[in-house]
Amino acid sequence: MADLKVNFAGIESPNPFWLASAPPTNMGSMVERAFDAGWGGAVWKTLGEPIRNVCSRLASIDQGPQRMLGLNNIELITDRSLEVNLKEIRECKRKYPKHALIISLMVESKREAWHEIAKQVEDTGADGVELNFGCPHGMSERGMGAAMGQVPEYTCMVTEWVKEATRLPVIVKLTPNVTNITPPGRAAVRGGADAVSLINTINSVMGVDLDTLVPYPNVNGMAAHGGYCGPAVKPIALNMVSELARDAEVNVPISGIGGIGTWRDAAEFLLLGATTVQVCTAVMHYGYRIVEDMIDGLSNYLDDKGFHSVNDIIGLSVPRVTDWGNLDLNYKTVARIDHQKCIQCNLCHIACEDGAHQCIPFTEIDGKRFPIVDEHECVGCNLCYLVCPVPGCISMVRLDDGSRPLTWRELTTREPETMTAD
Amino acid sequence: MSTTHDSPINLAQIERNFREIAPPLTEAEAIMESHRCVYCYDAPCTRACPTHIDVPAFIKKIASGNLTGSARVIFEANPIGASCARVCPVDVLCEGACVEKTLMAKPIEIGRLQRYATDAVFTRGRDVLKAGAPNGKSIGIVGSGPAGLSCATYLARLGYAVRIYERKPLAGGMDTYGMAEYKMTQRVSQEEVAQVARLGVEIKTNTEIGRDIQLDELESQHDAVFLGVGLGATSRLNIPGEQLEGVYDALDFIERIKTRDWASIPIGRTVAVIGAGNTAIDAVTQARRLGAKRVLMIYRRTDREMPAYEYEYELAKRDAVEFWWQTAPVEIVAGADGTRAAALRCVRTEAVETDDAGRRSFRTIAGSEFEIPVDMVIKALGQQKMVDWLLQIAKLKLDAAGRVAVNPETMQTANPKFFAGGDCVNGGREAVDAAQAGKLAAQGIHLHLSGERVEFAGARVPLHEETSEIKH
Ligand SMILES: Cc1cc2nc3c(=O)[nH]c(=O)nc-3n(C[C@H](O)[C@H](O)[C@H](O)COP(=O)(O)OP(=O)(O)OC[C@H]3O[C@@H](n4cnc5c(N)ncnc54)[C@H](O)[C@@H]3O)c2cc1C
Ligand SMILES: Cc1cc2nc3c(=O)[nH]c(=O)nc-3n(C[C@H](O)[C@H](O)[C@H](O)COP(=O)(O)O)c2cc1C
Numbered sequence: 012m013a014d015l016k017v018n019f020a021g022i023e024s025p026n027p028f029w030l031a032s033a034p035p036t037n038m039g040s041m042v043e044r045a046f047d048a049g050w051g052g053a054v055w056k057t058l059g060e061p062i063r064n065v066c067s068r069l070a071s072i073d074q075g076p077q078r079m080l081g082l083n084n085i086e087l088i089t090d091r092s093l094e095v096n097l098k099e100i101r102e103c104k105r106k107y108p109k110h111a112l113i114i115s116l117m118v119e120s121k122r123e124a125w126h127e128i129a130k131q132v133e134d135t136g137a138d139g140v141e142l143n144f145g146c147p148h149g150m151s152e153r154g155m156g157a158a159m160g161q162v163p164e165y166t167c168m169v170t171e172w173v174k175e176a177t178r179l180p181v182i183v184k185l186t187p188n189v190t191n192i193t194p195p196g197r198a199a200v201r202g203g204a205d206a207v208s209l210i211n212t213i214n215s216v217m218g219v220d221l222d223t224l225v226p227y228p229n230v231n232g233m234a235a236h237g238g239y240c241g242p243a244v245k246p247i248a249l250n251m252v253s254e255l256a257r258d259a260e261v262n263v264p265i266s267g268i269g270g271i272g273t274w275r276d277a278a279e280f281l282l283l284g285a286t287t288v289q290v291c292t293a294v295m296h297y298g299y300r301i302v303e304d305m306i307d308g309l310s311n312y313l314d315d316k317g318f319h320s321v322n323d324i325i326g327l328s329v330p331r332v333t334d335w336g337n338l339d340l341n342y343k344t345v346a347r348i349d350h351q352k353c354i355q356c357n358l359c360h361i362a363c364e365d366g367a368h369q370c371i372p373f374t375e376i377d378g379k380r381f382p383i384v385d386e387h388e389c390v391g392c393n394l395c396y397l398v399c400p401v402p403g404c405i406s407m408v409r410l411d412d413g414s415r416p417l418t419w420r421e422l423t424t425r426e427p428e429t430m431t432a433d
Numbered sequence: 434m435s436t437t438h439d440s441p442i443n444l445a446q447i448e449r450n451f452r453e454i455a456p457p458l459t460e461a462e463a464i465m466e467s468h469r470c471v472y473c474y475d476a477p478c479t480r481a482c483p484t485h486i487d488v489p490a491f492i493k494k495i496a497s498g499n500l501t502g503s504a505r506v507i508f509e510a511n512p513i514g515a516s517c518a519r520v521c522p523v524d525v526l527c528e529g530a531c532v533e534k535t536l537m538a539k540p541i542e543i544g545r546l547q548r549y550a551t552d553a554v555f556t557r558g559r560d561v562l563k564a565g566a567p568n569g570k571s572i573g574i575v576g577s578g579p580a581g582l583s584c585a586t587y588l589a590r591l592g593y594a595v596r597i598y599e600r601k602p603l604a605g606g607m608d609t610y611g612m613a614e615y616k617m618t619q620r621v622s623q624e625e626v627a628q629v630a631r632l633g634v635e636i637k638t639n640t641e642i643g644r645d646i647q648l649d650e651l652e653s654q655h656d657a658v659f660l661g662v663g664l665g666a667t668s669r670l671n672i673p674g675e676q677l678e679g680v681y682d683a684l685d686f687i688e689r690i691k692t693r694d695w696a697s698i699p700i701g702r703t704v705a706v707i708g709a710g711n712t713a714i715d716a717v718t719q720a721r722r723l724g725a726k727r728v729l730m731i732y733r734r735t736d737r738e739m740p741a742y743e744y745e746y747e748l749a750k751r752d753a754v755e756f757w758w759q760t761a762p763v764e765i766v767a768g769a770d771g772t773r774a775a776a777l778r779c780v781r782t783e784a785v786e787t788d789d790a791g792r793r794s795f796r797t798i799a800g801s802e803f804e805i806p807v808d809m810v811i812k813a814l815g816q817q818k819m820v821d822w823l824l825q826i827a828k829l830k831l832d833a834a835g836r837v838a839v840n841p842e843t844m845q846t847a848n849p850k851f852f853a854g855g856d857c858v859n860g861g862r863e864a865v866d867a868a869q870a871g872k873l874a875a876q877g878i879h880l881h882l883s884g885e886r887v888e889f890a891g892a893r894v895p896l897h898e899e900t901s902e903i904k905h
């Protein structure tokens with residue numbers, strides 16, 4: 012069985028699966044149950060001046076019978092006293108010395124306040140701290156959370172403050188509510204961050220109750236924008252993780268967060284450069300038990316593919332991500348339909364007809380009307396392949412022989428006048 | 434017995450009639466169905482499964498594409514999980530308890546998903562169970578049915594040297610020789626037998642204990658013995674004409690079907706099956722599939738009393754079986770040749786006094802005798818207990834019904850060296866119950882020999898949390 016142990020910025024963890032700072036890590040008894048279930052690490056619910064929460068706090072979008080494809084919350088940081096939290100952290104670390112225990116922090120923008128809390132946490136024996144520069148609601152109105160993460164100078168400054176006060180590894184948790192993730196990522200590294208984690212939640216309004224006209228979640232007739240997470244945000248998180256993994260200046264380990272629920276999701280984050288992954292929504296949906304298949308599925312995958320350690324796949328796909336200008340313009344695929352498998356729903360036809368390039372006409376085979384791809388017209392966009400409900404029915408077949416790759420960058424340097432080449 | 438093709442229908446048609454009643458799920462179906470499961474916590478399906486397989490866990494592993502892990506969850510709780518996927522009465526077990534049955538009147542197809550996962554590892558030749566480091570102790574197992582195979586699997590995982598003795602040429606017990614052919618073929622049971630053998634378990638077939646090897650010899654060779662001998666031959670009718678040609682024991686009839694050598698299987702034009710249990714249903718449905726024109730089910734009580742499951746009864750109805758309720762056979766009458774069965778003489782019965790539990794008894798009505806012309810009679814009255822054989826074992830205790838008495842937690846018999854489980858203990862239930870008994874017995878044997886308590890997956894109903902009092 013493949014080795015799942017990782018070392019994240021000096022923090023040893025029995026596996027790369029951590030709980031994100033959120034309700035599942037609210038207190039000691041919860042984190043301990045999570046460790047018993049198999050989680051390798053946990054980032055404690057953000058500590059700071061205890062706050063007062065509103066009721067209600069969560070809303071979600073569903074897709075047919077699938078609940079909570081996306082989750083939104085207007086919850087703040089911990090509402091429990093610092094003293095109680097620190098006591099539980101100390102006990103938890105004593106009971107689980109081999110697990111990774113990271114403490115998330117957020118205090119007001121004062122050097123002394125950050126020094127004070129960082130020292131108190133170091134004193135508990137915890138393995139590291141995570142600076143929450145990401146919370147997009149409530150805390151940001153008080154000049155904290157995303158308000159800090161959105162200004163690279165602040166990110167750098169506060170990271171420096173914390174580094175002055177503690178020897179613990181410092182992880183900076185980034186907000187996705189920026190136009191470009193690289194500047195805040197670099198700022199964290201400049202400030203001395205030992206690692207970065209991302210993403211925190213995304214600004215969102217989940218919908219409106221058409222009877223009361225109040226958006227969700229309803230707090231006595233009013234609503235506020237909240238933080239969006241869950242399966243729906245995974246592609247956004249993957250992009251941001253891979254952006255930082257590709258950046259030479261961000262040369263620190265990454266903890267990937269956002270929409271992870273299965274070992275497959277986790278493997279994708281690892282391949283795109285994350286050393287650990289963090290999970291919140293999937294645990295809020297199904298409980299700590301999901302980690303069992305994450306561990307089992309990932310180790311079976313590694314065994315199947317002949318990898319001996321999870322470290323062997325970290326970042327393996329990063330070199331496969333590039334800028335558009337470096338993609339091969341001569342690579343040519345077309346869709347092909349397997350008429351043995353086709354159930355004649357004609358979704359490929361109408362998708363191509365009204366949403367692509369009108370190249371799936373019908374043909375008659377054995378008295379039945381089947382869609383068929385006109386390979387001369389097909390641009391290989393993938394749309395029909397994506398809409399087809401039958402696994403393996405439409406495949407994308409390569410037509411070029413790979414012998415003459417040509418990128419837009421090469422083309423425009425060679426012939427500057429063909430900026431919009433055929 | 435006759436070796437000519439007796440059936441009025443051709444072999445290709447018979448082959449078609451014996452197609453699987455529940456075909457495998459396609460990949461698209463498995464994806465859809467596994468995502469439909471809501472992944473219950475403390476799931477009712479798991480509670481309802483006698484081996485307490487963690488159903489939501491294995492289904493979500495199918496959804497996540499971890500088929501190896503899925504099959505491991507199944508086989509860890511039930512070493513004959515591939516057979517059970519096909520033969521379990523799921524309507525009254527896991528699927529009957531599924532929350533999707535409450536919500537949508539359409540339970541998750543747990544049995545077929547279980548098959549999807551277990552098929553995948555068999556096809557890929559992937560082993561999901563491992564033998565333990567040898568501990569130097571040896572266990573003898575009599576019988577290679579579900580109980581024996583299950584017990585052997587867990588013992589091998591604990592490091593015991595295990596030898597199974599089986600009197601039949603193929604291992605697997607009723608999984609190999611008894612299951613309705615449209616539910617499961619011998620290939621599946623043989624794949625499971627091979628999985629057990631790959632754990633290092635030695636399986637000696639064609640070896641009957643009490644004939645080829647004596648009991649005292651068996652006892653002296655092993656540190657403990659597990660009895661998974663099942664039940665004996667079909668009970669006799671005790672009416673004249675039972676010895677005539679054309680009269681069959683349901684188990685023999687089914688065993689011949691298991692060969693799929695259609696041309697060699699005897700079949701009449703009008704077949705009377707006596708009894709109304711699940712075996713009787715298997716006999717009528719398979720007689721129909723072999724080409725019998727008329728199939729009659731003869732039972733002295735009514736459909737209210739019939740022991741067969743509702744969905745098995747439905748299956749028989751769909752096959753246009755004629756049900757002769759309140760009918761008791763009194764003689765099988767020979768034809769002109771004096772040797773072959775030609776008619777069944779019966780009497781009518783009537784219900785009398787209902788006891789407190791609502792049970793009625795039936796008595797024959799004098800003078801109501803009549804004859805039904807038939808050319809084949811199948812006896813399906815239930816199986817006898819192997820009382821005489823069992824009583825050869827010193828100190829073994831049987832209950833009044835001839836079942837081996839055991840401690841229900843450890844499956845230890847009154848003779849501390851002997852453990853037992855499956856049909857010979859429960860009097861005849863399902864394969865899955867025998868699998869669970871084999872698991873408990875392995876735990877019991879290990880406790881007895883090592884003093885150590887182990888608990889395998891699904892050994893008990895998983896109790897996640899105690900219920901608690903809430904103040905309002
Ligand atoms: C016709 C029929 C159909 C059935 N259909 C279903 C179904 O659809 N679904 C379901 O779940 N259950 C079904 N069952 C019930 C199921 O088969 C049994 O509950 C199950 O097989 C019991 O397992 P077992 O290991 O206790 O006994 P068995 O499966 O009976 O195995 C006992 C084994 O011990 C061997 N043996 C006995 N004595 C000796 C000896 N002295 N020496 C060596 N070997 C010996 C026998 O040859 C046999 O192989 C059916 C039963 C019958 C009879
Ligand atoms: C209810 C709720 C509360 C959260 N609280 C915090 C918090 O206190 N600190 C923090 O850094 N992130 C917090 N998060 C964000 C999560 O840690 C995580 O970054 C985000 O949910 C994305 O991961 P997911 O898609 O697995 O949920 C919270 C998320 C939710 C849903």
Ligand code: SF4
Nearest residue numbers: 034066067068069295
């Ligand atoms: S999930 Fe628990 S805390 Fe939340 S509303 Fe329901 S019962 Fe209350």
Ligand code: SF4
Nearest residue numbers: 353354356357359399
């Ligand atoms: S979408 Fe797929 S199944 Fe439907 S018609 Fe097209 S090829 Fe056939």
Ligand code: SF4
Nearest residue numbers: 470471473478531532
């Ligand atoms: S009861 Fe049904 S829906 Fe719930 S876990 Fe079991 S199979 Fe899935």
